[in-house]
Amino acid sequence: MNRNKILIASLIFFQFELNSECSNAQINFTQFQDQHAFSQASQFMPSLIGEGIRKYKITFFDFYGAAANSSFSLAELDKLSSTKTWSNNTVDSLLNNLKTENTIYAVVNFSFLNVSFNINKHKRKFLSFAIGTRERLDLNMLYSHNLISLLLKGNKQFAGETVSLSPLSINFLQCTDYYFGMKTLLSFKVGKKTLLKLKPALQFHYLTSMANVYSKKSNLALYTQQDGRELNLNYDYDLYIASPGNNMGTHGVFGDVTVKAITKNLFSGVGNGKSFDFGLGADVNDWIKINMAVTDVGAISFKNHAVNYSGNGEIKFDGFSTNYTETQNSFNSQADSMLSLLKPNFENAQYKAPLATKYFTNVSFNLLKKRKKNGMVYFRHTFNITYIKGFKNYLNATTTPLMVLGYNYSVGNILNFGISAAKGGTAQTSVGANLSLQFSHYQLWCNSNNLLPFIGKQNAKGIDGAVGMGMEF
Amino acid sequence: MLSLRPYLFILLISFCGCKKIQQLNPQLHPEWLAPIAKTSVTLETLSLLDSSQFTRKIPSLDLGFPTGITLNVPALYFSHFGPYPLPVSDWIKEIKVHTLDLTISLTNSFPITIGAGTIITIRNDADTLKNQNIISQHALPNDVLPGETFTFNVQLNDKSINDTVFFYLDNFNSPAQNNVTFTNSPSFITVGLNIIAVDLIKFYPDKTKSIHDTSDFSIDNKTNTQAVDDSTVEGKLVVYIDNAFPLNSVFQIYFLDDSKRNVIDSLFENGINLSAASTDINGSPLSAQHTVDSVLISVAHLQKIKLAKFAVTSLDLNTLNNQSQEVNANNETYLNIQVVGDLKMNFHL
Missing domain, CATH: 2.60.120 (Jelly Rolls)
Known part of the structure; x- marks a missing residue:
C-alpha cells in the first residue's frame, strides 16, 4: 500500500475516532424511564406502545444522534492530539487502549411522525397502536488491535507468527422505516384480584433503503517468516454495496450517484425489506413493571443497483525479482502486479442485509403513585434497570452487554427529570440525564445517555443526545 | 423520503473530526522485516553466450x-x-x-x-x-x-x-x-x-565472466520524501545466498543516475564473495554453498541511494583456481540470492 493510501486510511480512522469523542450507546435507553418519551421508546420496546398517554399522542419531531468508539476516551484523544511527536511510549499507550476487536459507530434516528393511540375497554387500555415513520442511519466499523499495531509498529514484532488482522469491516445502512405496532393487555385474575398483567406487542416495519454497505466477510492474516525471508498474506472478503448509482465500482464506492438516480428511487429505494419487533410487558403490580423486547428481526433485500466485491487468495512475497533473462525489470510493475491480486472481483448481485437484532429488558420500580385530574397516572419516583445486548457486532448492535441504572423524578407529570448510569456496550461507561416538560397538551423532551464528555473526559468514549416534541391527549 | 438532516449531522461531526486531525503530527517508528529483492540464476537464465545474435561477412x-x-x-x-x-x-x-x-x-x-x-x-x-x-x-x-x-x-x-x-x-x-x-x-x-x-x-578453467541486469529503481518521489525522514532510518539488509554453481562469484548491486553511466553508490562496500560449489562429472552439484551477509544502512548511504534511478545487479563469475581441464554444470545447478530488509523507519503521518 502506498503512503497516500495509508494516510487516507489513517485520516478516516482517526476522524472517526475523534468524532466518537462526541458519544455512547446505540439505543436511546434513557427514554425508557421518562413517560413523556415512551412513544419514542416504543420504537425499540413495543410493549411501551400506548404507555404514558391517555388517548392518543402525536410526535412531530424526535431526533437522536450518537457516536462512540470502544477504545479511546476523550481525555486520551486530547492527549494524543496535543502530543506533537509520538514516542514509542505514545504508540504503546495507544495500542494498550485497543482491544482485540474494536468498534466505531455512529447512529442517527430521526422521527418525522409518530401517532400512538389507545382503545379502551371498561375504562382500561385494551389495545394500543403506534404508526409512524423515521429515518435511520447506522454506521459501524470494526478493526483489530493487530492491524493498528502492524501499521504503527511494523511487522517485525510478528516475526515467526501468523497474525490475524481481522476484523476489518465497515457496515452502513440508511433506511426509511414505516412502522405499525400493536399491543394488547391480558389480565390474569384470581377472583377479582389481578395477579399479573401481560402486554404482548408486535411491531412491523417496512423499510426502504437508499444506500447500504454490508461486509459479509472480511478475513485477513499475515505470516512473517522468522528471518523475514517470506511474507504471506491471506485474504478472504465479501462486501456488498448498494446505492442508486452503483455501476460496478467504476465511479467510486457508491457509483455515479446522480440527482436523476436518487429521484427515481426516492420512494422505492434501491432495497426494501421487512422486520419485526417482538415485545412483552408484565406489570407484576403497580410498582414493578417489566418490559422485554427483541427488535430488528429481519433484513433488507437489495435486488437492483447492488454490487458484490469479493476476493479470496494468498499473496506470497519473497522479494522483487531481478531476472537475468531481461535487461530491464520494473519493481513498480511487479508491485502493481502483486497488488492487483487484492483487487476485488465485482459483479452485480442480489443480497440480503440483515438488521442489527438486539435484546432488551427493562425493569422499573415505581413509587408514589399519583393520578391527575384528567385521569393520567404517574409515579413520582421511578427506578430503572435496563439490559441491552446485540446478537453480533454489527451496525447499532454490540455483543458487549450494556447494563443501565436510572432514576426519574416527576413533578406532577409536568416536569420529569432523571439521571442514568450505564456500564458496558461500546462506550463502556456513561452517565446520562433526561428532562421533559408538559404544558397543556404539548410535550417537549431532551435526553442523553452519555454526558461524560462534559463532566468526565477520562471515561468518555462517546456522546449522544435526543430532542423531541409532541402533543398528548 | 430522504431528509438532509441526518446527513448534515454526520457532516458536522466529520468536520469536528477533521479539525482535530489537523492538530496531529504523529511520528512513527515502525520496524519492518521483509524480503526486498531476489534473483535466481540457472543455466537457462545465465547469459551463456557472448551475444544472442552473430553476423559473419562473406x-x-x-x-x-x-x-x-x-x-x-x-x-x-x-x-x-x-x-x-x-x-x-x-x-x-x-x-x-x-x-x-x-x-x-x-x-x-x-x-x-x-x-x-x-x-x-x-x-x-x-x-x-x-x-x-x-x-x-x-x-x-x-x-x-x-x-x-x-x-x-x-x-x-x-x-x-x-x-x-x-x-x-x-x-x-x-x-x-x-x-x-x-x-x-x-x-x-x-x-x-x-x-x-x-x-x-563445460566451462573452461581460469575464465571470468560478468553479467549485469539493470532495473528501474526509485525510492525518492515527493510523497515518500514527505513521509520518510531518512535521517533516522536505521537497520540492515541481510543477504542470503545459496550457490550451487561450480563458479566463484562476486555479487554486488550498483545504483546509477539518470544517465545510466554514473555509479552513485553500491549496496556493499566490496561485493559479496561466493565460493564455487563442487560438481560431479555429470555436472550435478555435490553441495551448495550457503552464505549470509549483512550490510548496515547508514544515513549517508541511504541518501545517496535515494538519488538513484536505476539499479544494476552485478554478478562476476569465474572458474579461477580450478585444477581440472573443464568445469561441468548441469541443469540442477543454481544460484539463489535474496535480500531481506530489517529496517526501523521514522515515519510522519
Missing part, C-alpha cells in the same frame, strides 16, 4: 571476384564454400542444449544469384568429411536474387555446441551472369541463438 573475394570491375561470371559450383568460423563464447568449452531456437538469415549482396539447393550448414568444427559435427543444415528452396534475404527458423533438440561454430554454404551454386560488378558490400549470414533449455555446460 566478401566477394572469397568467390574469387575482385570489387569494382565489370565481369562475366560463369556458372559456379562449390561443394563446401567456407568455412566461416563464428566464436559464440570464450568461457564455455561446450554446451549440450536440450532445446535451441535457431534463426538464420542469408543476405545476398552479390550481383549474382545464389541458387536454390545451396545448403547452409553449421558445424562444430571445420571438418567437412564428418557428419557428426553438423549442428544444422538447411537448403535454400528458391534462388536468392541479388539484394534479397532468405531467413529461416528452426528448433533443435539435444545438440552440442562448441565455443566456436563453423558455417558453410554447401552445394553452393550460381548461374552464369554477364557484365556484373561486385561492390565492397559483402554478403552476410546472421545467426540468432536462443537457448531454451540446457543439459550440460
Whole structure:
C-alpha cells in the first residue's frame, strides 16, 4: 500500500475516532424511564406502545444522534492530539487502549411522525397502536488491535507468527422505516384480584433503503517468516454495496450517484425489506413493571443497483525479482502486479442485509403513585434497570452487554427529570440525564445517555443526545 | 423520503473530526522485516553466450571476384564454400542444449544469384568429411536474387555446441551472369541463438565472466520524501545466498543516475564473495554453498541511494583456481540470492 493510501486510511480512522469523542450507546435507553418519551421508546420496546398517554399522542419531531468508539476516551484523544511527536511510549499507550476487536459507530434516528393511540375497554387500555415513520442511519466499523499495531509498529514484532488482522469491516445502512405496532393487555385474575398483567406487542416495519454497505466477510492474516525471508498474506472478503448509482465500482464506492438516480428511487429505494419487533410487558403490580423486547428481526433485500466485491487468495512475497533473462525489470510493475491480486472481483448481485437484532429488558420500580385530574397516572419516583445486548457486532448492535441504572423524578407529570448510569456496550461507561416538560397538551423532551464528555473526559468514549416534541391527549 | 438532516449531522461531526486531525503530527517508528529483492540464476537464465545474435561477412573475394570491375561470371559450383568460423563464447568449452531456437538469415549482396539447393550448414568444427559435427543444415528452396534475404527458423533438440561454430554454404551454386560488378558490400549470414533449455555446460578453467541486469529503481518521489525522514532510518539488509554453481562469484548491486553511466553508490562496500560449489562429472552439484551477509544502512548511504534511478545487479563469475581441464554444470545447478530488509523507519503521518 502506498503512503497516500495509508494516510487516507489513517485520516478516516482517526476522524472517526475523534468524532466518537462526541458519544455512547446505540439505543436511546434513557427514554425508557421518562413517560413523556415512551412513544419514542416504543420504537425499540413495543410493549411501551400506548404507555404514558391517555388517548392518543402525536410526535412531530424526535431526533437522536450518537457516536462512540470502544477504545479511546476523550481525555486520551486530547492527549494524543496535543502530543506533537509520538514516542514509542505514545504508540504503546495507544495500542494498550485497543482491544482485540474494536468498534466505531455512529447512529442517527430521526422521527418525522409518530401517532400512538389507545382503545379502551371498561375504562382500561385494551389495545394500543403506534404508526409512524423515521429515518435511520447506522454506521459501524470494526478493526483489530493487530492491524493498528502492524501499521504503527511494523511487522517485525510478528516475526515467526501468523497474525490475524481481522476484523476489518465497515457496515452502513440508511433506511426509511414505516412502522405499525400493536399491543394488547391480558389480565390474569384470581377472583377479582389481578395477579399479573401481560402486554404482548408486535411491531412491523417496512423499510426502504437508499444506500447500504454490508461486509459479509472480511478475513485477513499475515505470516512473517522468522528471518523475514517470506511474507504471506491471506485474504478472504465479501462486501456488498448498494446505492442508486452503483455501476460496478467504476465511479467510486457508491457509483455515479446522480440527482436523476436518487429521484427515481426516492420512494422505492434501491432495497426494501421487512422486520419485526417482538415485545412483552408484565406489570407484576403497580410498582414493578417489566418490559422485554427483541427488535430488528429481519433484513433488507437489495435486488437492483447492488454490487458484490469479493476476493479470496494468498499473496506470497519473497522479494522483487531481478531476472537475468531481461535487461530491464520494473519493481513498480511487479508491485502493481502483486497488488492487483487484492483487487476485488465485482459483479452485480442480489443480497440480503440483515438488521442489527438486539435484546432488551427493562425493569422499573415505581413509587408514589399519583393520578391527575384528567385521569393520567404517574409515579413520582421511578427506578430503572435496563439490559441491552446485540446478537453480533454489527451496525447499532454490540455483543458487549450494556447494563443501565436510572432514576426519574416527576413533578406532577409536568416536569420529569432523571439521571442514568450505564456500564458496558461500546462506550463502556456513561452517565446520562433526561428532562421533559408538559404544558397543556404539548410535550417537549431532551435526553442523553452519555454526558461524560462534559463532566468526565477520562471515561468518555462517546456522546449522544435526543430532542423531541409532541402533543398528548 | 430522504431528509438532509441526518446527513448534515454526520457532516458536522466529520468536520469536528477533521479539525482535530489537523492538530496531529504523529511520528512513527515502525520496524519492518521483509524480503526486498531476489534473483535466481540457472543455466537457462545465465547469459551463456557472448551475444544472442552473430553476423559473419562473406566478401566477394572469397568467390574469387575482385570489387569494382565489370565481369562475366560463369556458372559456379562449390561443394563446401567456407568455412566461416563464428566464436559464440570464450568461457564455455561446450554446451549440450536440450532445446535451441535457431534463426538464420542469408543476405545476398552479390550481383549474382545464389541458387536454390545451396545448403547452409553449421558445424562444430571445420571438418567437412564428418557428419557428426553438423549442428544444422538447411537448403535454400528458391534462388536468392541479388539484394534479397532468405531467413529461416528452426528448433533443435539435444545438440552440442562448441565455443566456436563453423558455417558453410554447401552445394553452393550460381548461374552464369554477364557484365556484373561486385561492390565492397559483402554478403552476410546472421545467426540468432536462443537457448531454451540446457543439459550440460563445460566451462573452461581460469575464465571470468560478468553479467549485469539493470532495473528501474526509485525510492525518492515527493510523497515518500514527505513521509520518510531518512535521517533516522536505521537497520540492515541481510543477504542470503545459496550457490550451487561450480563458479566463484562476486555479487554486488550498483545504483546509477539518470544517465545510466554514473555509479552513485553500491549496496556493499566490496561485493559479496561466493565460493564455487563442487560438481560431479555429470555436472550435478555435490553441495551448495550457503552464505549470509549483512550490510548496515547508514544515513549517508541511504541518501545517496535515494538519488538513484536505476539499479544494476552485478554478478562476476569465474572458474579461477580450478585444477581440472573443464568445469561441468548441469541443469540442477543454481544460484539463489535474496535480500531481506530489517529496517526501523521514522515515519510522519
